[in-house]
Amino acid sequence: MKAIVFDNDNGVRLQTDYPRPTPGPGQVLIAVETIGVCKTDLEILKGYMGFVGVIGHEFVGRVVDGPDEWISRRVVSEINCNCGICELCRAGLGNHCPERSVIGIAGRDGVMAELATVPLANLHRVPDCLSNDQAVFVEPLAAVLRIGQQVDLSGADVVVLGDGRLGQLSARAVKTPAASILLVGKHAHKLKLAALTGIDTMNVEEFAPDRSADIVVDATGSAEGFELALRTVRPMGTVVLKSTFAAESGMNLAPVVIDEISIVGSRCGPFGLAIRALEEGAVEVTDLISDRFDLSHGVEALRAAADGRNIKILIDVEPGASP
């Protein structure tokens, strides 16, 4: 089958004879239909997590092998595959299972392929009213809805730093519960998209942080972004870190202590809430799609996703490809 594969020796490439996966116990086989390219995919191409194999974790597809009641169902899948028996799993914290593998990120093949296997327990049905282009946003939308589970957004003045994929989704997800929301970014056309959904925006050049925000979401993925967050949040406020970045050594953390700032790391979130938000039309997502490629041009899709002018890049598996 066709798959977009990465390893350190050969880099990223399209492989047309990648072995078809076979679902093990508790797994289902999925014919992938649409894939979203994520910053994490781009980080993997730079060696993040030492990952080798089929990349990709944001997708929508159809079950082609599994329990009868799931066959032909359109589904999305949570990405953490946990052991189910350790202390954290039994406490309902499977996303933190020390034995976990993560689809297309750690220890198991991902979804930039015609076929993929995922645990049955990770599946969520996609309601008929959602298009594939909406459903492919469930995973990243869930990740930003996680913020509302970790910090109390109601009545808060929130600033989101970064106008890329995660920043855009974060601003849209926190808009309703928050008292005010300001998205700060570098790209006029990206800020305009957010403004069209009713979000206040500002170019970082004009932004004068005054330590007044209750909550700052850092979706810049850079050390400078984190430093700006510390200058934006009020004393005893909260900074939510939404993207992983290799912190520069020598970064000054004194403000965290002096201003008693809470730092909250935030990763994967509730799929059920994300599906409901899309169903209710509470969050607009399809306007974030900048371009799309077919799977045979998946490498070009990755290149487009790395281009700062683009927001979301989608990959379509050519119909009639797989089973």
Ligand SMILES: [Zn+2]
């Ligand atoms: Zn992702």
Ligand SMILES: [Zn+2]
């Ligand atoms: Zn476990």
